[in-house]
Amino acid sequence: MRGRNICPNHFTFSAVLPACGDAAVGKHMHSLICKHGFESDVFVSSALVDMYAKSGEMFCAKNVFDEMPKRNLVSWNSVIVGFLRNGCYHEAIGFFTSLIAEDVIRPDQHGLEYLAYVKNSLMDMYCKSGVFDDAEKLFTTIDERDVVTWNVMVMGFVQNGIFEDACNYFWVMRREGVPPDEASFSTVLNAAAGMAALDQGSLIHNQIIKTGFGANTCVTSSLITMYAKCGSLVDARRAFAENEAHNVISWTAMLSAFQQHGRANEVIELFNDMLQAGVEPDYITFVSVLSACGHTGRVDDGFSYFNLMSRRYNMNPGLEHYACMVDLLGRAGRLHDAKIFVEKMPIKPDVSVWGALLGACRKYGNLDLGKEVAEKLFQIEPDNPGNYVLLYNMYALRGRLEEANEVRRLMGFNRVKKEPGCSWLDVRNTTHVFKAHDRSHSMTNEIYEMLGKLEELLKQKGYVPEIQYAINDVGEYKERSLWYHSEKLALAFGILALPVGAPVRIKKNLRTCGDCHTVMKFASEIFKREIILRDINRFHRFADGVCSCGDYW
CATH class of the missing domain: 1.25.40.10 (Tetratricopeptide repeat domain)
Structure with missing residues (x-):
């Protein structure tokens, strides 16, 4: 049209502006509008506000709105909806309040x-x-x-x-x-x-x-x-x-599925397939990929992907990505490097970052660093019992019971209660819930009898109880207490109540302990059944004596 020397008018610009999906194109159009003298037209200005708002340029949208000599209801609606779409909720309410206060324009549908x-x-x-x-x-x-x-x-x-x-x-x-x-x-x-x-x-x-x-x-x-x-x-x-x-959302959903189920190698393979398909990864995609690197010990690959975010995709890493990197270094035993990485972060570390470092300290028994990190978490989230429990367990495993009891006293002072562990599974449309040492189920006798049989079969296979996970118990009772953890009770009930060969699907509200993890592996081989355990962190799929996480969780 312009090539034929036909001058656009206010109708032209009002029609073209909604097609400007890119802010750069919209700004060129804005320049043309000013050149032709239509910036004061109420309809053109309203369309400009809407265009900038849809492009995420709320500063420009607000400037156009403020400079309008005359406003109508469309103008007000455009800027209010723009703030809403861009998550600026206080500004949206503020502008609506201003509209009401002017008492000149009546809001539609009010x-x-x-x-x-x-x-x-x-x-x-x-x-x-x-x-x-x-x-x-x-x-x-x-x-x-x-x-x-x-x-x-x-x-x-x-x-x-x-x-x-x-x-x-x-x-x-x-x-x-x-x-x-x-x-x-x-x-x-x-x-x-x-x-x-x-x-x-x-x-x-x-x-x-x-x-x-x-x-x-x-x-x-x-x-x-x-x-x-x-x-x-x-x-x-x-x-x-x-x-x-497929779009980036469906690709990422599948990547997350593999990651949740401990299939870290499949995450990396699928990510490469996604890139070959020409689909650009988003923020969440990289969370799954970096987490997968952490669960396979791929430190160098993890840093390559981390750097790829900004170098190739112009994406600033967020707290979730930094937490993944700390977890990556921590799982690899590089606690000193993880601590330095946190200290050099360009954004303030949050609970996910410090929590990843605390988990690494627990894994490798670094009590001094663990205490330092735990104290930071106590300040940030004093009501989270998990941080207290981790530090308590670290002290208890070292035999430093006085310091462990001090952590308990601190929990009491802050009125923090440890979340009781429980496991549950569904059988015939009914959910059966178990707690440690639970004897409330109608099949309690059969469940404990099955646990006894399972213990005998496991010991024949070479099972040795990991009594370090029975922290609150003493003496011979440590080994006996391990057998009454909630997920083991749920397993015994599942074997009894579900059809032979059917998968046993157990859910747990806390992280499963190492001993229960070992028992599930043995049980999957002995009973020739697939056992799927979802704990607070991920899914564990046990089959033929092996877990999908590779014992690295």
Whole structure:
């Protein structure tokens, strides 16, 4: 158009600006607007604000807005929505308050609570604030609930960790005849993943196939994550393989699945495949890759990938990446290098970074550095019992009981209670929960009898109890106490209650101890069963006497 010497007008610029997805292109257009004298046009200026906001340039958007001689409702909406999209929530509220205070322009949909999409936004606000009673009350007042209304409620439950209610709402939505969209399926799959409910996730997968969303990349990514977090890496790989169209999210979901299941070599291989496919990695991708390097002792590769972020992809490493690097050095026994790395970080280390270093100190018994790091963590997060327990265990293993008891007294002073360990597994749609020394189950006698048989079989195979993991016990009771850990009780029940040959899937809320890890390996070989244990850190898949983590977790 300009090549034919036809001058653009305000309609032209208002139409072209929404097509400027790149800030650099938008700035060139802004220069043309000023050259032609349309910068004071309210419609053009509003489109400029919207363009800068969508490009993430809120400073420029605000400048354009401030310089507008005249503003209309579109102008105000553009800048408010821009702040919202860019996570500037205080600024968004501030501008809305200014709009109300001017009392010249009446906000659209303000005071019209009966409109469904206004109620949806209100529900979203209540859910994100954790006020579920108000969200549900509002939900019941909407007569015609569309898929967005249901999605808002389901997402609210997921964001606040109320996964069972999220699944229940999804199924009620289906019964009421509301067809789900990709957001519905992705959200409810995240709920199933949060509960590690494989049966629930499989039922949702059936609905995805029936409704034709199987090829949707967003849904595929959530499917991969759901199966991985439910302990079925086979199904996660199948979901990835069945969809040929992949983006960075689905690639990263599969990378994370391998990483969670201790398949570090597959993480590196898949990452290289991703790069060959021409897909650029994102922030989360590198977290999985660096973690995989840490779990395979690839220190040099880890630093190469870490440097690749900034050199090739112009990406600044974040705290998660620094924590991975500290973990990488710590697992390799290079505690001094890890400490120097932390001290030279360009950003302030957080609990994930110090926690990685403390875990390395525990692994290698470096009590002096461990005490120094633990004290930093006590200051940052005084309510986290895990840091106290790690330091206590380090003192106790060295026989320094007075210092260990001092840590306990500090916990009491700060009113911190150790989270009780528990393990659970699902059998015939019922969840069975076990604690250490648990005798509350209806099959207690059979469970302890099975533990006795298992102990005999293991000792015939050469099993030696690792009594250092029975820290709070003394004398001969140390070995006996090891056999009553919650995951061993869950294992015995699973062997008794599940069909012969069926996988035993156990979940635990804390890190599994080394002795239980050894027992699971022996048991998988003796009973010829796959045992999948998900602890607080990762999945362990035991088969034929070997664990997927390679005893490096």
